[in-house]
Amino acid sequence: MPHFDCLIVGGGHAGAQAAILLRQLKFEGTVGLISGETEYPYERPPLSKDYLAGEKIFDRILLRPRNFWGDQGIELFLGERVKALQPAEHSLTTASGAEFTYGKLIWAGGGVARRLSCPGGTAKGLFTVRTRADVDAVMAVLPQAERFAIVGGGYIGLEAAAVLSKLGKQVTLIEALDRVLARVAGPELSAFFEDEHRAHGVDVRLACGVEAIEADEQDRATGVRLADGTIIPTDAVIVGIGIVPETGPLLLAGASGGNGVDVDEYCLTSLPDVYAIGDCAAHENRFAEGRRVRVESVQNANDQARTAVQHIIGTPAPYDAVPWFWSNQYDLRLQTVGLAVAHDERVVRGDPATRSFSVVYLRQGHVVALDCVNRTKDYVQGRALVVDGTRVDRDRLADADTPLKELTAAQG
Numbered sequence: 001m002p003h004f005d006c007l008i009v010g011g012g013h014a015g016a017q018a019a020i021l022l023r024q025l026k027f028e029g030t031v032g033l034i035s036g037e038t039e040y041p042y043e044r045p046p047l048s049k050d051y052l053a054g055e056k057i058f059d060r061i062l063l064r065p066r067n068f069w070g071d072q073g074i075e076l077f078l079g080e081r082v083k084a085l086q087p088a089e090h091s092l093t094t095a096s097g098a099e100f101t102y103g104k105l106i107w108a109g110g111g112v113a114r115r116l117s118c119p120g121g122t123a124k125g126l127f128t129v130r131t132r133a134d135v136d137a138v139m140a141v142l143p144q145a146e147r148f149a150i151v152g153g154g155y156i157g158l159e160a161a162a163v164l165s166k167l168g169k170q171v172t173l174i175e176a177l178d179r180v181l182a183r184v185a186g187p188e189l190s191a192f193f194e195d196e197h198r199a200h201g202v203d204v205r206l207a208c209g210v211e212a213i214e215a216d217e218q219d220r221a222t223g224v225r226l227a228d229g230t231i232i233p234t235d236a237v238i239v240g241i242g243i244v245p246e247t248g249p250l251l252l253a254g255a256s257g258g259n260g261v262d263v264d265e266y267c268l269t270s271l272p273d274v275y276a277i278g279d280c281a282a283h284e285n286r287f288a289e290g291r292r293v294r295v296e297s298v299q300n301a302n303d304q305a306r307t308a309v310q311h312i313i314g315t316p317a318p319y320d321a322v323p324w325f326w327s328n329q330y331d332l333r334l335q336t337v338g339l340a341v342a343h344d345e346r347v348v349r350g351d352p353a354t355r356s357f358s359v360v361y362l363r364q365g366h367v368v369a370l371d372c373v374n375r376t377k378d379y380v381q382g383r384a385l386v387v388d389g390t391r392v393d394r395d396r397l398a399d400a401d402t403p404l405k406e407l408t409a410a411q412g
């Protein structure tokens with residue numbers, strides 16, 4: 001039975017980064033990494049951006065060259081899924097029957113794309129966008145499919161809509177709520193992106209529940225039936241309605257959690273010597289007013305990897321990283337910092353009509369987050385305002401010509 005001083009489950013951003021950091025920070029023990037995917041660790045963000053657009057080949061999105069892992073003494077077990085954990089024995093079992101033991105375990109299982117639960121939700125021609133295999137399946141139908149329905153107006157749905165419309169496809173975007181990005185951004189940003197997509201020919205349908213997927217005799221999707229009875233004819237459906245965190249074996253083994261596995265400020269779960277990091281880790285985040293949240297971003301995956309690794313090597317530092325994120329749609333670069341969840345006021349800097357503006361989110365007058373569209377300077381300078389929770393003068397904040405760093409200086 002193979003034993004690793006540190007065993008990592010998950011070869012996504014968090015798991016791969018943990019392995020890389022263990023070596024960078026001179027961890028001398030054995031390191032193994034088990035991943036359910038057969039691919040070497042790769043970047044996920046391009047999947048709904050340049051990889052889907054055919055502008056980047058797979059090798060260019062690998063997190064490290066294939067020989068890196070062996071060279072660093074990191075043993076990879078690809079295409080293996082962990083199905084059970086025996087925490088008292090410090091051991092786990094995979095679906096293929098292999099058993100491993102560990103000194104420390106880092107669980108970085110991420111999540112699986114949520115699927116439609118309505119009638120027809122398992123028809124052929126429905127796609128998710130989580131893995132390389134998912135996106136290769138979408139790319140394989142591009143030559144035949146002209147009409148795409150995208151269910152979900154979050155970042156992934158919007159990015160897919162941008163790529164597909166750029167490829168000349170007829171795209172209908174269906175969102176259940178009354179605006180896109182409703183869970184993560186304010187109405188100004190939602191309205192801006194809705195207008196942009198419409199200007200690029202995307203048919204944006206808001207406040208539309210999906211009742212069923214219509215399918216032909218071969219169970220191939222032919223349309224999306226909305227709650228009001230409207231049928232949107234389609235050749236393919238992309239479902240971008242979030243993820244279900246991959247925590248099954250941990251929770252079954254008794255770890256506390258629910259929506260994700262609960263971790264403390266060092267990313268430790270309630271199981272002995274078991275850490276959880278990345279999309280699946282529910283942690284108390286000071287940028288969310290201390291609420292327990294899961295943050296789905298590369299930043300969080302990388303920074304939690306560092307937190308877990310530092311604890312393992314004996315130089316612990318509690319997780320306190322400022323959240324940041326980006327999204328590319330058309331020629332727009334959105335950069336966000338902080339979490340807008342707990343804001344009570346918004347200030348817009350600049351005119352959205354110029355396609356360069358920022359939305360600043362405040363709570364009781366203190367800056368908690370920024371969404372910057374084609375305005376990198378605000379993003380870079382606004383970061384300090386979020387980190388410090390700076391209390392700002394609204395008039396100066398609203399003046400797009402006043403650099404945000406001056407607000408830091410004035411209020412700092």
Ligand SMILES: Cc1cc2nc3c(=O)[nH]c(=O)nc-3n(C[C@H](O)[C@H](O)[C@H](O)COP(=O)(O)OP(=O)(O)OC[C@H]3O[C@@H](n4cnc5c(N)ncnc54)[C@H](O)[C@@H]3O)c2cc1C
Pocket residue numbers: 009010011012013014015034035036037044045046047048080081082083108109110111129130131156246277278279280295296297298299301324325326327328
């Ligand atoms: C299309 C797309 C676009 C995105 N765009 C952005 C962006 O622009 N900016 C940004 O910051 N973030 C973006 N994200 C989010 C970001 O990619 C995720 O937050 C990040 O990948 C999380 O890393 P993770 O390691 O926690 O999970 P994942 O990357 O999901 O990796 C989890 C890995 O664990 C494996 N695994 C799960 N369960 C088991 C098991 N039982 N046994 C073995 N292996 C298992 C999985 O197969 C997978 O390889 C995007 C995500 C997607 C899907």
